[in-house]
Amino acid sequence: MIIYFSGTGNCLAIARHIAQALDEPVMPLVNAVSNDLTAEKRIGLVYPSYDFNMPPAVRNLIPRLRLNPQAYIFAVIPCGAQAGNSIWTLRRMLREQGLTLAYSHKIRVPDNSAIVFSRNPNDQQWKFQRFDGRLRQIIADVKDARHAHHFSTWSLIAWLMARPRMEAWMLRTFRPVVNEDKCIGCGICARVCPMRNIVVSDREVPTPDGRKHLAAIGPHCTACLGCVHSCPQQAVEVNGLPTLKDRQYRHPQVLLKDLLLRR
Ligand SMILES: Cc1cc2nc3c(=O)[nH]c(=O)nc-3n(C[C@H](O)[C@H](O)[C@H](O)COP(=O)(O)O)c2cc1C
Ligand code: SF4
Ligand code: SF4
Structure with missing residues (x-):
């Protein structure tokens, strides 16, 4: 194993x-x-x-x-x-x-x-x-x-x-924060998180086009940065820096679907 x-x-x-x-x-x-x-x-x-x-x-x-x-x-x-x-x-x-x-x-x-x-x-x-x-x-x-x-x-x-x-x-320095303007509530980060520490909240927030759910990061973050690198909207940020798409990393032999944990 x-x-x-x-x-x-x-x-x-x-x-x-x-x-x-x-x-x-x-x-x-x-x-x-x-x-x-x-x-x-x-x-x-x-x-x-x-x-x-x-x-x-x-x-x-x-x-x-x-x-x-x-x-x-x-x-x-x-x-x-x-x-x-x-x-x-x-x-x-x-x-x-x-x-x-x-x-x-x-x-x-x-x-x-x-x-x-x-x-x-x-x-x-x-x-x-x-x-x-x-x-x-x-x-x-x-x-x-x-x-x-x-x-x-x-x-x-x-x-x-x-x-x-x-x-x-260290955990405070590397703590990811969800940028609520960018998050679309797709839930990818929640399935990637190896700590199962993210949920897409039931709470709906209003947007100019309707309403949306947002990702919420829980207290068990170990700063793996999986959510930062996997978010398709670059909505998870660290250190107050915007996350740039070309800096998002995944091992070249691994697809996003491979990282998604089964429920
Ligand atoms: C919070 C944090 C701290 C890290 N510290 C070190 C370190 O001290 N030394 C090092 O060689 N790599 C360090 N790394 C890099 C990771 O060990 C490396 O990228 C690792 O392969 C990530 O594995 P993963 O892609 O399976 O998540 C750090 C990464 C993170 C997220
Ligand atoms: S992956 Fe990004 S857009 Fe999707 S729920 Fe998570 S933070 Fe929001
Ligand atoms: S950094 Fe890693 S452990 Fe922390 S919430 Fe994001 S995916 Fe989960």
């Missing part, structure tokens, strides 16, 4: 490649926590690096996974550059649950958070140059049930950034 957490498709694309090569099913993390996975002999976790660590939502969901202590567990971190402490954090968390992380690696991909800093993630396609080679290596290693870790040395800065105050500040 390959379990992924993905806002803009990097993790989904990689999870799918691995799953296909290993003939394993794939499942979003938010669904995996409500399944009993103790019969699974091989578990892959594919999640991004946020602020040099594990996304807060992933950290909250991992302890809810029901896994077999004998399972071969591996992790792959697709990141813009630095996985930071994210694998250290996973290893510690699994150990606390009586589980062992056998193998880990990172893959460099475009940084979807560039949009928050007025940069274009689509300008980072060069990061895919080593994508296929790294993926082949990971798949071969996991097929052989290798025990190896390829992660950076533990970082004090990454640890400090995961302190509750810093994390709260």
Whole structure:
């Protein structure tokens, strides 16, 4: 079973490649926590690096996974550059649950958070140059049930950034806001959100052409930016910046429909 957490498709694309090569099913993390996975002999976790660590939502969901202590567990971190402490954090968390992380690696991909800093993630396609080679290596290693870790040395800065105050500040900085003038209530963001944290409100608001419903973002945002990058009206904004269509990013092998979670 390959379990992924993905806002803009990097993790989904990689999870799918691995799953296909290993003939394993794939499942979003938010669904995996409500399944009993103790019969699974091989578990892959594919999640991004946020602020040099594990996304807060992933950290909250991992302890809810029901896994077999004998399972071969591996992790792959697709990141813009630095996985930071994210694998250290996973290893510690699994150990606390009586589980062992056998193998880990990172893959460099475009940084979807560039949009928050007025940069274009689509300008980072060069990061895919080593994508296929790294993926082949990971798949071969996991097929052989290798025990190896390829992660950076533990970082004090990454640890400090995961302190509750810093994390709260980060979540505030990256918090998406729905621009009510632009939103048409189509509900795409609600189906993309890996936290199921968006609803299209029942409340109707008047418009010059009639009335419309609006997307409402709930309290469980983990700042994955999936809604920002997927909104067809560019109605989800961060940092007070308008979202530009040409800066919206999705992994090139992933379609919007692939990111839509089933209800
Ligand atoms: C809030 C946030 C923080 C991020 N922090 C980092 C980071 O510290 N290091 C890094 O290499 N990439 C960072 N990224 C980039 C993501 O790890 C990368 O784009 C990832 O592949 C996104 O996966 P997804 O497309 O499956 O959502 C960050 C992205 C977001 C949204
Ligand atoms: S995807 Fe955009 S337009 Fe559609 S409901 Fe969400 S914010 Fe509104
Ligand atoms: S509300 Fe948007 S940014 Fe927050 S978790 Fe959901 S999709 Fe990601």
